[in-house]
Amino acid sequence: xxxxxxxxxxxxxxxxxxxxxxxxxxxxxxxxxxxxxxxxxxxxxxxxxxxxxxxxxxxxxxxxxxxxxxxxxxxxxxxxxxxxxxxxxxxxxxxxxxxxxxxxxxxxxxxxxxxxxxxxxxxxxxxxxxxxxxxxxxxxxxxxxx
Numbered sequence: 001x002x003x004x005x006x007x008x009x010x011x012x013x014x015x016x017x018x019x020x021x022x023x024x025x026x027x028x029x030x031x032x033x034x035x036x037x038x039x040x041x042x043x044x045x046x047x048x049x050x051x052x053x054x055x056x057x058x059x060x061x062x063x064x065x066x067x068x069x070x071x072x073x074x075x076x077x078x079x080x081x082x083x084x085x086x087x088x089x090x091x092x093x094x095x096x097x098x099x100x101x102x103x104x105x106x107x108x109x110x111x112x113x114x115x116x117x118x119x120x121x122x123x124x125x126x127x128x129x130x131x132x133x134x135x136x137x138x139x140x141x142x143x144x145x146x
Contacts (some may be wrong), residue, residue, distance in 0.1 A: 005050040010102035041081035042108035052101040072107045083109035
């Protein structure tokens with residue numbers, strides 16, 4: 001369910017229609033504190049134009065987002081916020097858990113027993129794959145990359 005730019009909460013933030021706690025901003029990206037954090041210090045990095053999915057973000061902007069995520073990573077590790085590790089997370093599409101359809105990268109500090117985690121059926125997801133199936137997947141995706 002792709003939302004229109006007019007209804008996009010992140011576009012409203014960029015247009016100064018909603019309050020924001022901005023960490024950094026330049027011509028390509030905006031970096032701000034998440035309103036609903038996993039842990040204190042949870043940051044979002046977004047392109048400054050409406051791009052619902054990762055495929056809609058130009059390569060240069062996507063690279064810039066990742067380079068800035070590295071800077072936020074270092075800042076979080078040296079900050080006062082509890083940070084024993086850091087997750088980078090993108091939900092791309094409704095089934096993947098995307099709620100705001102403007103591409104965004106989450107950067108958030110983690111610490112032991114912070115109560116956050118992914119839930120999955122380990123018996124289903126940690127079975128060793130058959131090499132022939134892995135090869136088939138590799139061939140399919142190689143074909144799509146060319």
